[in-house]
Amino acid sequence: MYRKILVAVDGSSYSQKALETSRELALKTDPEVVIVVHIIENTALGVHASPDIHQRLFAEGHKLLESSAKVLEQDGIKAATVIKHDDAAKAIVSLAIENDVDLIVIGSRGLGRFGGLMLGSVSDKVLHFARCSVLVAR
Ligand SMILES: Nc1ncnc2c1ncn2[C@@H]1O[C@H](COP(=O)(O)OP(=O)(O)OP(=O)(O)O)[C@@H](O)[C@H]1O
Numbered sequence: 001m002y003r004k005i006l007v008a009v010d011g012s013s014y015s016q017k018a019l020e021t022s023r024e025l026a027l028k029t030d031p032e033v034v035i036v037v038h039i040i041e042n043t044a045l046g047v048h049a050s051p052d053i054h055q056r057l058f059a060e061g062h063k064l065l066e067s068s069a070k071v072l073e074q075d076g077i078k079a080a081t082v083i084k085h086d087d088a089a090k091a092i093v094s095l096a097i098e099n100d101v102d103l104i105v106i107g108s109r110g111l112g113r114f115g116g117l118m119l120g121s122v123s124d125k126v127l128h129f130a131r132c133s134v135l136v137a138r
């Protein structure tokens, strides 16, 4: 049913749920690949981003992607990873188009601090602009 699934991880418990959902779906639908993506945003880097911060965020992102891919590969699911410095929603939508993805899986919320919101701004934008189906894990 889904040939290519993209799952977006930011390190939050919500994106952990999204990863788990993509794993369960992949086990049922046997896709070619699950692409796990992590985006480093300018807000995470700050205005005065030093090369050090940049390097640290990329290193942390790589670790997150590695452990996420492992969760999938342990179950025999083919996983690919992408890390980028960009706007998260914009990157998720474009990576899905470029890779001919059928389904994007995201969490309803992320690392943001505004606990009262039902939907984070990244999920909101992805739902608006994605050209494929989107599953919001809650
Ligand atoms: N930098 C990122 N890289 C990859 N995926 C992300 C990133 N940021 C968010 N996501 C995805 O989007 C989901 C929702 O996160 P979102 O950022 O919209 O919520 P939030 O952090 O609570 O709110 P906001 O960022 O608007 O304060 C996450 O669970 C994750 O799947």
Ligand SMILES: [Mg+2]
Residues within 6 Å of the ligand: 110, 111, 112, 120, 122
């Ligand atoms: Mg966020």
